[in-house]
Amino acid sequence: MTPSSLRRQAVWVSPVLLIALFVGVWEIAVRLSGVPLWLLPAPSDVVRSLVEDREILLPNAWVTFSEVLIGFACAVVAGVGLGIAVYRSPTLNRAFYPIIIASQTIPIPALAPLLLVSLGYGLLPKVIVTALVGFFPIVVNTVEGLRSTDRDVVNLLRSFGASRARVFRLAEFPSSLPSIFAGARIAVAICVIGAVFGELVGARAGLGYLMIRAIAQFETPRMVAAIVLLSVMSTSLFAMVGLVERAMLPWRKYSTMIRS
Numbered sequence: 001m002t003p004s005s006l007r008r009q010a011v012w013v014s015p016v017l018l019i020a021l022f023v024g025v026w027e028i029a030v031r032l033s034g035v036p037l038w039l040l041p042a043p044s045d046v047v048r049s050l051v052e053d054r055e056i057l058l059p060n061a062w063v064t065f066s067e068v069l070i071g072f073a074c075a076v077v078a079g080v081g082l083g084i085a086v087y088r089s090p091t092l093n094r095a096f097y098p099i100i101i102a103s104q105t106i107p108i109p110a111l112a113p114l115l116l117v118s119l120g121y122g123l124l125p126k127v128i129v130t131a132l133v134g135f136f137p138i139v140v141n142t143v144e145g146l147r148s149t150d151r152d153v154v155n156l157l158r159s160f161g162a163s164r165a166r167v168f169r170l171a172e173f174p175s176s177l178p179s180i181f182a183g184a185r186i187a188v189a190i191c192v193i194g195a196v197f198g199e200l201v202g203a204r205a206g207l208g209y210l211m212i213r214a215i216a217q218f219e220t221p222r223m224v225a226a227i228v229l230l231s232v233m234s235t236s237l238f239a240m241v242g243l244v245e246r247a248m249l250p251w252r253k254y255s256t257m258i259r260s
Contacts, residue, residue: 041221046228049221056210056222061229063205067123067195068237071130072188079135079187080180083142088168097143104136108194112201126198126206133194134187138180145179146172181245188241192234 023043030042037045050057082100086093108129115125149172157167199208207226214223 038218038220041224045221046224049219049225050228053222053225057207057225057229060205060207060210060226061233064192064195064199064207064230065233067126067130067198067206068188068191068233070123071127071194072134072191072237074127074131075134075138075187075191076184078131079138079183080142083139083146083180084173086139087143087146087172100136100139103132108133108197109201112198115198116202121202121204126195126203129198130191130194133197134191137183137186137190139183141179141183141186142176145176148179149175177249178245181241181249185238185241185245188237189234192230192237196230 027043030040041049082096086097086100111132112125112129115128119125119128153171153175154167157171162170195206196208196211199206200212203209207230211223211226214220214226
């Protein structure tokens, strides 16, 4: 086994061992202390809830997953589009970029009730909240990625008579893709938080809604099971964006192998 393969395995083994250690200590501490189930369930109680309550958990998880996917897709389209527009237009840069930065001072939990009152309890307000949460890292990374294009490459293309559109297509946009994907990985993880925010304010389904119901009914294992599903969802989506990046940017994988 080569050293590089050992390092790749260590990347996965170390977190798994750490999680196993945490779960083991949690289980032992709960069993020895005799903490009531409604106050702090043991990991085994959470696993039992995941199995026994799957007919409740899985449909609500699908609702949250749908909100995250739609909101993330909207955030990607709007973030990349506006980022390109801000980069290519000095007027839009002066007009919109400060507003984009200032928009992050608006607390999403305070905005969610306003959307709920205006748009009701359906899917749309949750998608809007999710998109707003994921929008910022994408647009900022798009702008910074475009600005970091190698100017020597741009000047070389211009010296051959390439138009501005051709320079953008051949140099600027490809060089910005790593930054865009970096923003997308951050965005897809926090979009899960945005969806839960929307559901906590008001919803008829979803894991956030289920968590509120579980707390009110003292079904703490079910609430923790919902949190576990949210963590798995966020981690899986993060990994999926990484896989798409490796498929679209194979040269980055090759350069990483060379460095290792």
